[in-house]
Each structure stands twice: as C-alpha cells, then as structure tokens.
Amino acid sequence: MTSADISTVRRSYYEATGRQRIAALLDRDSFHEWIGPRERVTSPHLKLFDVPVSFDDGVIVGRGTLDGKRVFIVAQEGGFMGGSVGEVHGAKITGVLRRALIDRPHGVLLLLESGGVRLHEANAGLIAVSEILHALLALRAAGIPVAALIGGAYGCFGGMSIVAHCCNAIVISELGRIGLSGPEVIETVAGVEEFDSRDLALVWRTVGGKSRYLLGDASRLVPDDIPAFRAAASAALLLSRALDLENLERDHECLAVRLNFYGDCKDAEEIWSRMGIISSRQVALLDEAELVELAQSLPNRKVI
Amino acid sequence: MNWEQLVKELFPEGHSVNRAGEMLRGEGKVNGATVAVIGTTDHAYIGVELALALAGEILNVIRSFPKRPILFLADTRGQRLSRRDELLGINVYLAHLSSSFALARSRRHRVIGLAYDEAVSGGFLAGGMMAEITVALPEVHVRVMDTTAMARVMRIPIERMLELERNSPVFATEAGSLHQLGGIAEIWNGNLAEHLQKVLVSPPEAVDTRAEKGYARGGRLYAAPVISRVCKHA
Numbered sequence: 001m002t003s004a005d006i007s008t009v010r011r012s013y014y015e016a017t018g019r020q021r022i023a024a025l026l027d028r029d030s031f032h033e034w035i036g037p038r039e040r041v042t043s044p045h046l047k048l049f050d051v052p053v054s055f056d057d058g059v060i061v062g063r064g065t066l067d068g069k070r071v072f073i074v075a076q077e078g079g080f081m082g083g084s085v086g087e088v089h090g091a092k093i094t095g096v097l098r099r100a101l102i103d104r105p106h107g108v109l110l111l112l113e114s115g116g117v118r119l120h121e122a123n124a125g126l127i128a129v130s131e132i133l134h135a136l137l138a139l140r141a142a143g144i145p146v147a148a149l150i151g152g153a154y155g156c157f158g159g160m161s162i163v164a165h166c167c168n169a170i171v172i173s174e175l176g177r178i179g180l181s182g183p184e185v186i187e188t189v190a191g192v193e194e195f196d197s198r199d200l201a202l203v204w205r206t207v208g209g210k211s212r213y214l215l216g217d218a219s220r221l222v223p224d225d226i227p228a229f230r231a232a233a234s235a236a237l238l239l240s241r242a243l244d245l246e247n248l249e250r251d252h253e254c255l256a257v258r259l260n261f262y263g264d265c266k267d268a269e270e271i272w273s274r275m276g277i278i279s280s281r282q283v284a285l286l287d288e289a290e291l292v293e294l295a296q297s298l299p300n301r302k303v304i
Numbered sequence: 305m306n307w308e309q310l311v312k313e314l315f316p317e318g319h320s321v322n323r324a325g326e327m328l329r330g331e332g333k334v335n336g337a338t339v340a341v342i343g344t345t346d347h348a349y350i351g352v353e354l355a356l357a358l359a360g361e362i363l364n365v366i367r368s369f370p371k372r373p374i375l376f377l378a379d380t381r382g383q384r385l386s387r388r389d390e391l392l393g394i395n396v397y398l399a400h401l402s403s404s405f406a407l408a409r410s411r412r413h414r415v416i417g418l419a420y421d422e423a424v425s426g427g428f429l430a431g432g433m434m435a436e437i438t439v440a441l442p443e444v445h446v447r448v449m450d451t452t453a454m455a456r457v458m459r460i461p462i463e464r465m466l467e468l469e470r471n472s473p474v475f476a477t478e479a480g481s482l483h484q485l486g487g488i489a490e491i492w493n494g495n496l497a498e499h500l501q502k503v504l505v506s507p508p509e510a511v512d513t514r515a516e517k518g519y520a521r522g523g524r525l526y527a528a529p530v531i532s533r534v535c536k537h538a
Binding site (some may be wrong): 041123248249 | 359
C-alpha cells in the first residue's frame with residue numbers, strides 16, 4: 001500500500017488508542033516521544049488505592065512533523081483511568097507547553113480524552129490542571145497556535161474542557177463530547193432528575209460534537225476518521241486567535257449574546273429551533289458536511 | 305472570615321468594595337495607590353452568568369486602568385452542577401474567565417488571588433488559581449469535589465475518604481496542605497494589609513513556579529522533575 005492509499009482509508013479516531021492516533025496523524029515515522037514507557041515514570045499516588053500504574057501515566061507526549069512542519073503533540077489515553085490528570089500526567093503536558101514557548105514549533109496538537117482531575121490524586125491533580133492552563137495561556141500570549149482534537153470514547157471533561165477552550169481552535173467529531181461536569185457526576189451529585197446520564201440521546205444533545213459545533217464552540221466538525229482529523233488539525237494551526245483585548249471583548253460580547261438568546265432554553269432542541277432549525281431530528285440524521293452547510297445557512301445562529 | 309471584615313483588614317486606608325449578588329467589586333487603597341478588587345462570596349457556585357460577570361470586571365479594569373493591580377477574592381464551592389449550565393457551555397465561560405486573567409497578566413497588571421473561605425474545583429481553577437500569585441487565609445477549605453460526592457464518584461466508603469483527608473496532603477482540605485503541594489505561594493496570617501503591601505512591592509512572578517515550590521516543600525516530588533525532563537529531552 002502506498003502512502004496515498006493510507007490517507008484515503010477511513011480509520012476511526014474514536015476506536016484508536018492515543019499511540020495509534022499519533023502515528024496516524026503525524027507524518028510517517030516522524031514521532032519522537034519524550035519520557036516514553038521505557039522510562040517508567042509512573043504515578044506515585046496510586047499505590048494508596050492498590051490501583052495498577054501505567055508506564056506512561058496515561059499520556060503520550062513528544063514531537064514530530066505534520067505536513068513537514070515541526071509540531072509538538074500530546075495524546076491522552078482514555079483507556080488508563082479515563083485519561084484523568086494526575087501529578088505526572090499533568091507535568092508531562094505542562095512540560096510540552098513550556099518547551100514550546102522556548103523551541104517555538106509551528107504549533108502544538110492536544111489530543112484530549114479525559115475525565116479531568118484524577119480523583120485519586122485530588123489536590124495534586126487540580127494544581128496540575130492549573131499548571132497546564134497557565135502554560136497554555138502563556139503560549140497563546142506568545143502567538144504559538146495550539147489546537148485541541150476531541151473524538152475519543154471518554155470525551156473531554158472537567159478542567160480539561162476549560163483547557164480545550166483556551167486553545168486557538170477545537171476540532172471535534174460527532175462522537176466527541178465536551179463539557180465541564182460529566183453527566184454521571186451531575187447525576188451522582190444533583191440527582192437523576194437533573195441529568196439522566198443513561199439517556200444517551202440527551203447526553204449527545206447536551207455535550208456532543210454536533211451540538212457544540214452548532215453553538216459555535218468548535219471551529220471544525222469532522223467525521224470519525226483520523227485522516228479527516230489530520231486535515232482539520234493542519235488547517236486549525238493556521239487559525240490565529242491572539243490573546244488580546246479586542247478578541248476577548250468580542251468573545252465576551254458573543255457569550256453575553258448567547259445567554260440573552262438561549263439562556264432560558266432547557267434542551268438543545270430549543271436552542272436549535274431558535275437558530276431556525278425546523279426539525280431537530282434533522283440534526284441527528286445529517287452527516288458532518290451537511291450539518292456544517294446547514295449551520296452556515298442559519299440566520300439566527302449567534303456564535304463566536 | 306466574612307468578606308466585609310476581610311476587605312476592612314486588607315485596606316485600612318479605605319475601600320469601596322460592594323457586593324452585587326454573589327459578586328464582589330470595588331477599589332481599595334494601598335499606600336495611596338488604587339487596587340481593583342473583584343471576587344465572590346457566599347461560597348458561590350460559579351455558573352455561566354457569574355463567570356461572565358467576573359470576566360467582564362477584569363476586562364473593564366484592563367480597558368480603563370492600565371497596569372492597575374487586581375486582587376481577586378475567592379470563595380467558591382466550585383462550578384454550578386446543572387444540565388442547563390452544561391448545555392450553554394459553562395466550560396467556555398470559565399475558559400473566557402481564565403483567559404481574562406491571563407490577558408491581565410500579559411498586560412502587566414499584578415494579579416493576586418486570595419482564597420478566603422471555600423476553594424473548590426472548577427470555580428477556584430478558573431478564578432483564584434489563574435492569578436499570578438495565589439495565597440490563602442489559614443482557615444480556607446480546599447477541595448477538588450465535595451467529600452460525599454467524591455466518595456460516591458470514586459465508589460469508596462465515606463469513612464475511608466475522611467481518613468484520607470486526615471492523612472494525605474493530596475486529599476487534605478486545609479490551606480497548609482495546598483501550600484505544601486505548591487498550589488499556594490503563601491498563607492496570610494495576622495496583618496493582612498502588610499501581606500498585601502509586601503506582595504505589591506515585590507517583583508512580579510514572570511513564570512509559574514508552583515511545581516518547584518511543591519518540590520522544595522516536599523509535597524509534590526514528581527511534577528517539577530518531570531516538567532524539567534520534558535523540557536530538556538532530546
């Protein structure tokens with residue numbers, strides 16, 4: 001098979017592991033890992049719970065090239081403790097972001113798949129997420145583009161959902177989910193009446209990729225296909241979103257308008273209907289390209 | 305300590321700090337200079353409206369008063385847990401708040417975060433922890449999640465959770481443990497006005513040194529070496 005063939009074969013991003021995603025996203029054989037599993041840098045906090053450790057602590061970090069351009073890359077591994085952020089896991093990501101400030105690559109790709117702070121590491125995980133946020137925003141201020149890719153089985157939740165929105169751009173698939181408090185957490189704390197996490201249609205309407213794209217919270221909606229993610233990621237790194245007063249005031253205005261227009265909506269279907277979508281079933285049935293076309297035709301869609 | 309007493313002790317030269325719902329805002333005088341005060345009270349749950357209002361206050365200071373120091377007073381039980389806030393994209397609102405803090409810092413405002421009561425999770429992460437330097441009163445309670453909820457989500461008995469809180473700095477809820485982990489730079493005891501003055505005349509912290517502090521204080525022995533190894537790796 002030639003490389004041209006590989007790029008046209010559809011390959012699920014959702015089903016791939018973090019390592020497989022990196023291998024398929026970057027130029028062939030260009031990935032070089034930092035602190036790989038052979039170095040066995042594992043979490044010091046899990047022995048308290050008799051939980052097995054992972055030799056990469058659930059995150060793979062390093063450098064490579066994308067279309068010949070030098071990029072840094074981070075991939076969280078949902079399969080290990082839901083991609084949660086502990087002390088070591090977080091420090092690997094912060095290390096990449098701080099190094100990018102010095103080495104100034106073309107851009108940084110964050111393949112996010114995480115439930116947020118690893119509860120087994122509690123305060124150490126919370127500080128780790130804060131360190132990621134600080135390092136990320138310092139990169140933004142320095143004008144180095146960072147793109148978040150979201151399409152894994154565990155979604156992107158907790159503090160990592162804030163991290164995603166501090167990036168220049170978000171690329172998401174229909175299967176991708178992003179939100180602050182996961183449906184299970186809301187159900188556990190606030191009750192099943194507040195959020196029934198087993199109502200999958202409700203979950204997708206609330207935190208799913210299509211819903212987020214329609215609201216304006218993702219810059220690209222792509223099929224569940226690694227080559228599609230690759231093309232969108234490459235384009236996303238070209239999007240400039242300077243951390244300046246003008247941009248933040250525009251974001252502010254858009255978020256205020258969102259509360260004005262949709263603040264009393266109880267379900268995504270109400271929001272879509274106000275945007276001018278006649279049938280909410282339409283949203284579920286359209287493929288990504290059709291949905292993007294529909295979104296761009298809606299006169300009342302107020303987005304950032 | 306309640307917020308009225310807090311601002312009285314911070315600003316013996318006078319202040320105009322008021323509350324508007326769960327939000328605090330106003331100005332205080334330190335050595336004749338003005339400090340912008342923004343914050344929350346009543347252990348506020350941070351929902352979309354409050355996050356937006358707080359970001360708006362920070363952007364106002366940046367626009368109207370270049371380089372004026374900002375003191376952020378944090379008292380939060382975390383993000384509001386509701387389906388409606390999730391539907392509207394509460395993470396986007398908190399990212400906007402975090403970005404506003406970062407912009408203030410990059411425009412050379414001193415930004416000090418003071419946790420004075422509850423400091424929980426998402427609310428603290430996008431609020432007080434986004435400051436250039438985060439400090440706390442000794443009586444502060446720090447949490448990633450409410451203890452009962454955490455026990456339920458982790459599926460471990462509440463007794464075991466409480467035992468962990470007593471014995472591990474990672475789970476402990478008092479300010480001293482967060483200090484040991486490097487999450488806060490200082491604990492402010494005694495004369496609060498003096499602490500504030502001292503920070504304001506000190507040089508700004510150009511880089512995030514929390515991992516290094518956590519290492520030096522013996523609370524987080526892995527973060528700093530791992531960050532440094534990634535930075536120096538071939």
